[in-house]
Amino acid sequence: MPVPVTFAAPHAFLGARPDDRGAAFCVAGVPLDIGTTNRAGTRDGPRAIRAAARMLTDGRHPETGADPTALDLSDLGEFEIALGDIPASLARIEEQAAGLNHLVALGGEHGITLPLLRALARRLGGPVGLVHFDAHLDTSEENFGQRFAHGSVFWHAITEGLVAPRRMIQIGIRAPAWPEMFDWTRGQGVTILSAQQVHESTPAAIAAQVREVVGEGPAYLSFDVDCLDPAFAPGTGTPEVGGLATWQAQGILRRLGGLDLRGADVVEVAPAFDVAEITALAAATVAWEYLCLQAAKR
Template sequence: MATPMTFAAPHAFLGARAHDRGAAVCVAGVPLDIGTTNRAGTRDGPRAIRAAARMLTDGRHPETGADPAALDLSDLGEFAIALGDIPESLRLVEAQATGLAHLLAFGGEHGVTLPLLRALTKRIGGPVGMVHIDAHLDTSEDNFGQRFAHGSVFWHAITEGLVEPRRMIQIGIRSPAWPEMFAWTRAQGVTILSAQQVHESTPAAVATRVLEVVGAGPAYLSFDIDGLDPAFAPGTGTPEVGGLATWQAQGILRRLGAIDFRGADVVEVAPAYDVAEVTALAAATIGWEYLCLLAGKG
């Protein structure tokens, strides 16, 4: 069958077949955004990412030749949430993620990572290493009195034993935060690379550090699109200047093929604030780069 024109590509991510939970790799949207602390609107992120992904359907990876089309890939559509109820929404998301062999999720706010990690660690029987790209630490015990807001996701993940802090690295951090939050995060054993440190280094050197920290064992990738500078990703709820360029993010990710990733998410795309689809395309490309890592393993 001939490859369709990009503007006529199926509306599933990369044209994946629909609603097969038994696939080796599943894609799903998690349209939850009621725990955001600034601009809402990431409930529309998964739809925008799928639409932008049409640009990625007509060729293989330019460096490795990997092709996500070679994967046993299915798009499950959107996970159900409970309107206005964060704890119940997290329970529902965890239930829907349970039993999937490998999940790439598109948010939605960053809070969706917590139930995805709960489901994954139950399936594999233990915690995971973590590659976390973001402008924010997300290790606040609560945000404005809300325990499950999107800025608390990794406080919960660490205290619940879902991630191994000494195998966790945060990349691109640059937002204002209380010194106590930095101190607590580092005290758990987490490695923090600020955006400035990334800029003063190279993607190759950053990737080497990631490999050193994460090491062997199962791991997870969580990519908050605000890890990118607003020049490259304006369509997000909490933009912070001074972030990564898309070429830096790609250069890092492309060197992480040795990591035993068991799942991933790309979150915080808010298309109402986007310009010419650049944020959605960046998020779709990050998802595509991740799937190319999996396809490259043969």
């Protein structure tokens, strides 16, 4: 069967077959954005990411030759949420993620990571390592009185024992934060790499540090697009200047093939603030690079 031209590619992510929860790899949109603290709109992120992914359907990975479309891959569509209710939404997301073999989630705000980690830690029977790309620490105990806003996700993940903090690394951090947040996060054993440290290093060196911190156990990738500089990702709710370029993030991701990654999410795409699909394409490419890592193993 001939491959359709790019602009006529199927709407499912990478043309994956629909609604097969038994697939080895699943993609799902999680359109939650009621815990955002600045600009809302990430509920529309999954659709925008899928649309931009049409650029990734014509060919294999340029370095490894991996073909993610050869994976046993299904697009489950959008997870259900509880309108206007963050705790109930988190419960529904966890329930829908439970039992999936390997999930790549398209956000949605960063708060979706918490129920996804709950489901994964429960399935694996213990905490996982974490590779976290972000401009923000996301380790506040609460945001503006809300315990489950998108800036508190990793405080909960650590205190609930979902991640092993000494196997957790944050990449691209640069946003204003109280010194107590840095002290608490580092005090748990988390490794923090600022955006400036990334700029002064190389993707190969950063990836080597990631592999050293995360080690050989099961791990999870959480990629907030605001880790990228607004020049490369304007379509996000909490942009911060001085961030990573897309080539830096891509170069790091391409060198993580040795990790035992068991799931991933790409979050905080707000297409209403995007320009020419720049942000959506960056997010789609991150998900594609992740699936290429999985395909290369096979």
